[in-house]
Amino acid sequence: MAGQVTLSDVAREAGVSLATASRALNGSANRTVGADLRERVLEAASRLRYSPDGVAQAMARGRTTALGLVVPDIADPACAALASGVVAAAEDAGLSVTLTSTRHEPGREAALVALLERQRARAVVLAGGRQADPAGEQAVRAAVDSFRAVGGAVASVGRATFGVPTVVVGDREGASDLVTALHGRGYRRFAVLAGPQTHTLAADRSAGAVAALAALGCPPPVVVRGAFSRDGGYEGMRQVVEDRADVQVVLAVSDVMAAGALAAARDAGLSVPGDLAVAGYGDVGLLRDAMPGLTTVRLPLADIGALAVRLALEPPAAGEPETVRVTGQVVLRGSTPGV
Structure with missing residues (x-):
């Protein structure tokens, strides 16, 4: 059976050394085999229904695929x-x-x-x-x-x-562009669900949003730290609702966090966007059919x-x-x- 055929069997069938059979089938980082010999080994392997060992090939080539x-x-x-x-x-x-x-x-x-x-x-x-x-x-x-x-x-x-x-x-720029677009729709009082301070991607997005708001002359946003996850967005929105401070729009630094924020708003009896607007970041397929549609920054992931x-x-x-x-x-x- 094919699984029982060894490289030694192929070498014997082709009338070549084991090393030559290995180089013909597996390649080599240092030496090549002539076309005639390689064809003879391939024909022998086909006749015997030999299945090469992927690990052996990697060892011969120095790299796997x-x-x-x-x-x-x-x-x-x-x-x-x-x-x-x-x-x-x-x-x-x-x-x-x-x-x-x-x-x-x-x-x-x-x-x-x-x-x-x-x-x-x-x-x-x-x-x-x-x-x-x-x-x-x-x-x-x-x-x-x-x-x-x-x-x-x-x-x-x-x-x-x-x-x-x-x-x-360009996450800082993307967050800045999002804030500018929301400012153009009349929003002035923001909350930012910023994720963890130590998460580089979340930090870039939140920093871009905060800097844009300052440049536009808006009041400093409410910044809520939490996990970079759906649950982090949920808990962040829950905190915003409890300490609302007249926030008009909540900007989450990922769409997944925005999904948690939408759920928390619903559980609190709030309407989005009637009571509170929400935006995310990423434009992942999961939320493209959400109702209402989620404002976000589309990344060609x-x-x-x-x-x-x-x-x-x-x-x-x-x-x-x-x-x-x-x-x-x-x-x-x-x-x-x-x-």
């Missing part, structure tokens, strides 16, 4: 949207994707890169959402440098802090994922690593009709 994707939260729809772009681009390049999650835990990102190095992944995409932790970033940089030193490729989504090609998302794969797999250029900046687009919907 896997691309590792590291995200903060597999359950987050934004991560899922980005992952869809990574998977599509990886498949086009003949690679499979190994999906891993930091679960928002400092230290896991470096550990996951080290694990992917041990597994001989060809490339890694680090997909943002990390904690503001200098020691943790130093550990990630060391893990990235180690991975690249043995031939692996790395690209990042987020801040350009690891010396690798990076897709930088699948395109960002595909772009990160391209940056990872391109031959490294001389000089500084390539940085591509992507900006979001404000989408005004029924959750913020204006005042």
Whole structure:
């Protein structure tokens, strides 16, 4: 049976050495096999219905055909949207994707890169959402440098802090644009569900919103910290309702947090947008059919994922690593009709 045929059987059938059979079928980082010999080995393997060992191939080539994707939260729809772009681009390049999650835990990102190095992944995409932790970033940089030193490729989504090609998302600018658009609809008194102070993505978005409000001459917003999750949005909105202070519009720094905020408003007996307007960030598919439609900042998440794969797999250029900046687009919907 095919599963019982060994590489030695193929070598014997083709009349070549075991090493030659291995190089013909698995490739080699150092030596190649002539076309005639390779054809003879392939024909022998076909006759015997030999199934190559993927691990053996990786050992011979020095790399597997896997691309590792590291995200903060597999359950987050934004991560899922980005992952869809990574998977599509990886498949086009003949690679499979190994999906891993930091679960928002400092230290896991470096550990996951080290694990992917041990597994001989060809490339890694680090997909943002990390904690503001200098020691943790130093550990990630060391893990990235180690991975690249043995031939692996790395690209990042987020801040350009690891010396690798990076897709930088203009989250501060996106939040500023959102606030400006809401100001244009007559809103002046804001609350910001800002997520954790240590979450770099949430911090950029909340900082962009607060700075824009100051530039527009609006009163300082009510800023509520909490988890970067649906439950964080729910608890944040509950606090805003309890200490409302005449807030007109609540801006959540992610659509998932906005979903929690909408649920909390409903549970408190408030109408959105009749009593309180709500906006999010990201434009994930999960909330596009919400009633009322959620005002947000649309990010081309699948395109960002595909772009990160391209940056990872391109031959490294001389000089500084390539940085591509992507900006979001404000989408005004029924959750913020204006005042």
